[in-house]
Amino acid sequence: MKFAILLALTVVAAADVPQNGYALPDPSTRGVLDVADVVPILRDDRVQEDDGRYNFDIETGDGITASESGSPDGPEGAIVASGKYSYTAPDGNLIEVTYVANEDGFQPEGDHLPIAPEFPHEIPEFVLRQIAKAAEEDALAAAETRDAAPSQLYQRPQ
Numbered sequence: 001m002k003f004a005i006l007l008a009l010t011v012v013a014a015a016d017v018p019q020n021g022y023a024l025p026d027p028s029t030r031g032v033l034d035v036a037d038v039v040p041i042l043r044d045d046r047v048q049e050d051d052g053r054y055n056f057d058i059e060t061g062d063g064i065t066a067s068e069s070g071s072p073d074g075p076e077g078a079i080v081a082s083g084k085y086s087y088t089a090p091d092g093n094l095i096e097v098t099y100v101a102n103e104d105g106f107q108p109e110g111d112h113l114p115i116a117p118e119f120p121h122e123i124p125e126f127v128l129r130q131i132a133k134a135a136e137e138d139a140l141a142a143a144e145t146r147d148a149a150p151s152q153l154y155q156r157p158q
Contacts, residue, residue: 052079063088074103 040061048054055069068083080103086096097110 052077070101078103 041058042061043057043059045058046054046056052072053070055067057067059065064085064087066083066085068081070079070081072079074080079101081101082099084096084098086094089095093112095110095112097108097113099106099108101107
């Protein structure tokens with residue numbers, strides 16, 4: 001019983017801890033707009049062309065910037081876009097992201113983003129031969145299955 005009470009108190013205490021370095025808002029000020037909280041928009045330039053091309057360029061008073069341009073140059077008229085945005089993280093670091101969004105998906109780049117490590121060594125020749133042999137065996141098994149007669153394990157519905 002004491003363990004259950006201790007566990008419940010631990011869960012309640014952990015719920016009040018801010019996540020990701022951001023502090024929780026004060027519930028007593030919910031719905032109250034303070035003039036100091038208003039962030040001015042310094043620049044908001046937007047252009048939308050009739051042929052589907054567009055671009056925008058935005059900057060706010062707290063240092064957030066974003067710009068993007070796009071056009072329907074993708075497959076079947078899909079929008080292909082590229083742009084960048086930046087902001088200051090809670091720890092004070094400037095975060096800058098450049099990106100392309102096309103038929104290959106959203107592809108961001110930035111110094112703060114993780115990069116997959118390179119493979120530490122070349123694959124030995126005997127491993128490549130084994131992979132090729134396994135692929136041949138898989139193809140042969142698939143061909144045999146494809147040419148086989150339908151299974152007689154199933155019965156007709158009654």
